[in-house]
Amino acid sequence: MKLPKISGSFLVLLGAVCWSLNSPFVKYLTLDPILICALRSLIAAMVLLPFLRPKKIHWNGWLALYCVCYLGLCLSVIISLTMTSAAIAVGMQYTASIWLFLLVTLHTKHFSGHLFLPIAVMMAGVLFFMGSGGSGDSNTEGNMIALTEGIFFAGMSIASSRATSENALGLTALGNIFIAILLFTLVPSTRESLSLMTGQDWVILLILGTVQVAGGYGFFNLGIQRISARKASVLALWEMILGPLWVALFLGLYPNPEVLTGFGIILCGIFMDSRLNRA
Numbered sequence: 001m002k003l004p005k006i007s008g009s010f011l012v013l014l015g016a017v018c019w020s021l022n023s024p025f026v027k028y029l030t031l032d033p034i035l036i037c038a039l040r041s042l043i044a045a046m047v048l049l050p051f052l053r054p055k056k057i058h059w060n061g062w063l064a065l066y067c068v069c070y071l072g073l074c075l076s077v078i079i080s081l082t083m084t085s086a087a088i089a090v091g092m093q094y095t096a097s098i099w100l101f102l103l104v105t106l107h108t109k110h111f112s113g114h115l116f117l118p119i120a121v122m123m124a125g126v127l128f129f130m131g132s133g134g135s136g137d138s139n140t141e142g143n144m145i146a147l148t149e150g151i152f153f154a155g156m157s158i159a160s161s162r163a164t165s166e167n168a169l170g171l172t173a174l175g176n177i178f179i180a181i182l183l184f185t186l187v188p189s190t191r192e193s194l195s196l197m198t199g200q201d202w203v204i205l206l207i208l209g210t211v212q213v214a215g216g217y218g219f220f221n222l223g224i225q226r227i228s229a230r231k232a233s234v235l236a237l238w239e240m241i242l243g244p245l246w247v248a249l250f251l252g253l254y255p256n257p258e259v260l261t262g263f264g265i266i267l268c269g270i271f272m273d274s275r276l277n278r279a
Contacts (some may be wrong), residue, residue: 011220012219013235020238029205034187034189039190040209041183043209044172044214056166056170058162066163076149083145098119100230118270125264125269238270
């Protein structure tokens, strides 16, 4: 899909906006987390199915890496949410910037202060947010699972542009087909729980599948064809800022001053990155 007049950075930002809508909607769901993950992906796959053009996808190791990392990211977020504080479960995926920086440093054998300084500031904000926004229900095992989110997010970001250069929406559809088939096949409880869903559950999951998953990852994959994985991981941090904003606007639940301080630090890091690094 050709969108020459829209920058990659703007597309990734649109993806972050779509992802952030998960925060207010998911609070109304009491379903099994694995069912939520599987059904969101199934709905997203159906929405994006018209864009699935197999000949424009590279059927290689990068595609396999994308699907595995996408599945790992979705499952690690869902599982860690049940085991540790929500702030840690959500925030850990944005440690992807650190892993990407380390990969670039190892590949080039050159330490770049211009790259490292904004990342250090942003990660300080993420850690501040996770430390102050938790509810005291953190545990070591859940935190270790959450730590893998950043690795999976980084792997997905790197593999996306290498798995296709022309059909980002088709790649997004394929990733969601993979998750839906795998979870509905290997976790029988997901199929059994469908009969327990209410009308409100279906409406919310239709919104999440269409907007948060299909829109979020669709825009992200379109954007990452045009900008570096490192830059995309930085822009994706806007989800952390926008999610609580929607919760405050629509649910009347406001973040505490410590969380707001974390957001401020993240914004400073994003601004520094925009000034120091253009790629």
